Each structure stands twice: as C-alpha cells, then as structure tokens.
Amino acid sequence: MAESQDLQKEYADVQGRGNVERFEVGDLVLLNAKTLPTNAVSAVFKTKLRPRFIGPFKVVAKKGLAYTLNLPKKMRTHPVFYVGLLKPYQDPAQVSVEALAPSVRLKAQQQIKLTLQLSNLTLKVDDPVLKGTRCLEPVHPTVHLFGIFRQAGV
Numbered sequence: 001m002a003e004s005q006d007l008q009k010e011y012a013d014v015q016g017r018g019n020v021e022r023f024e025v026g027d028l029v030l031l032n033a034k035t036l037p038t039n040a041v042s043a044v045f046k047t048k049l050r051p052r053f054i055g056p057f058k059v060v061a062k063k064g065l066a067y068t069l070n071l072p073k074k075m076r077t078h079p080v081f082y083v084g085l086l087k088p089y090q091d092p093a094q095v096s097v098e099a100l101a102p103s104v105r106l107k108a109q110q111q112i113k114l115t116l117q118l119s120n121l122t123l124k125v126d127d128p129v130l131k132g133t134r135c136l137e138p139v140h141p142t143v144h145l146f147g148i149f150r151q152a153g154v
Contacts, residue, residue, distance in 0.1 A: 021086070022083075023059050023062065023067060025059050025060065025062060026058065027089075028055070028058055028059075029056060029059060029067070029087060029088060030053040030054065030086065030088075031053060031057060031085060031086060031087075032085040032087070033050060033051055033052060034052070034085075035085065036054075041054060041075075053087055057071060058070040060079075065084075066080050066081070067080070067081055067082075067083060068080050
C-alpha cells in the first residue's frame with residue numbers, strides 16, 4: 001500500500017497542480033467566471049459577452065488553498081474559491097508600456113526592392129517587410145501613381 005501511495009505521489013508531483021500561487025489577505029485577485037453560474041456574473045457585469053475573469057475582489061481570509069473573497073451581495077454565491085480559479089490583479093495604471101509593446105526581432109527584417117516600370121520611368125521603393133514575425137499592422141510601400149504620371153507627362 002505504501003509503495004502505491006509513493007508511486008502515485010511521484011506521478012502527481014511530475015504533473016503538477018497548475019496555478020498554485022499564494023495570495024495574502026488584502027490582495028486583489030481576479031476570479032475565473034467559467035465555473036460561476038451565469039446569474040452571478042450578470043448580476044455584477046452588464047455586458048453582452050460573458051467575461052473570462054471578473055473582479056478585482058479583495059482576499060478576506062485564506063485556509064490552505066482556499067481563499068475567501070469579498071464578493072458583492074448581488075452575486076449570491078459562496079465566497080470561498082480554490083486558488084486555481086484565482087489570478088493576481090494588475091492595476092492597468094501601473095502596467096509599463098514596455099510590457100505591452102510587441103517584441104520585434106530586427107534580424108528577421110529584410111529589404112525588398114520593388115521596381116515599377118511605367119513606360120520610360122523606373123521607380124524604386126525600399127520596403128522593409130518583417131518575415132516570420134507577427135506585426136500589428138502590415139507594412140506596404142506607399143506609391144503615388146498620379147504624381148508619377150504627371151511628372152512623366154502621361
């Protein structure tokens with residue numbers, strides 16, 4: 001019996017428990033709304049789509065991995081939740097801009113030379129295009145053809 005318990009403990013230790021963050025009394029946390037009844041979430045947040053996390057709520061007490069939150073009376077649900085359903089709250093006013101900016105690797109940047117031939121006129125436009133990375137806005141060359149035609153006399 002002891003051998004099987006030890007073996008089960010080894011398997012459980014390898015797999016892990018997921019989110020086992022520790023919170024202190026007075027911390028602000030977000031609550032996973034996946035397991036909450038719909039009426040509890042809609043009583044607090046009047047939105048068309050159901051949010052994934054709701055809050056922030058203040059931690060009132062903790063016992064082991066269970067945390068008691070200061071929930072509004074309108075939610076009408078039990079205020080004790082497992083730590084796996086909680087996420088630390090970060091005040092949006094304190095989040096740095098560097099943390100939000102996407103990281104772009106300049107090594108992936110390549111120069112593409114686009115050559116447009118319009119009758120006797122040749123126009124070269126250097127356009128940096130990032131390959132292998134995701135950009136928020138695609139980068140395209142800006143070519144004003146009407147001005148080119150006027151200069152060429154067409």
